[in-house]
Amino acid sequence: MTALPRPRHDLWPGLLIGLGLGGFFDGIVLHQLLQWHHMLSSWYPVTSLDALELNTRWDGYFHSATYVFVVLGVFGLWRRGGPYDGRVLAGAVLLGWAAFNLVEGVIDHQILGVHHVNETVPRAAWAWWDAGFLAWGAAMALAGGLLVRGR
Secondary structure, eight states: OOOOOOOOGGGHHHHHHHHHHHHHIIIIIIIIISOOOOTTTTTSOSOSHHHHHHHHHHHHHHHHHHHHHHHHHHHHHHHHOOOOOHHHHHHHHHHHHHHHHHHHIIIIIIIIOSOOSOTTSOGGGHHHHHHHHHHHHHHHHHHHHHHHHTO
């Protein structure tokens, strides 16, 4: 039986940056530019100014958390001082972004139902968009894992 490799501590900065970038993409592109959903838009549909203000406030909390992830990741890179293996760093960033998509997709979309990826399409199509979000996360996890492992 082959022993599992020990976790690589030099992956943490990239993982944190990837988590933050995944959140930034979701928040900036899906929340703000495309306006497909907001943080709580399935629970509190944006049908009034009060609901928009509530959703925008929670979008801000979400963006603040993603900002903290990126700052911590950049601090981790700075603290380690290099040199860095660009392939491993890119793989770690992809793994972090994948973790964001997979965790957010399962918890927020599936379990809690606070929002869905694209709430501008008919409700019957929401599950397909949510599944695509998870598939995108799985593809990034595969690519990131291959980069980190050196294949």
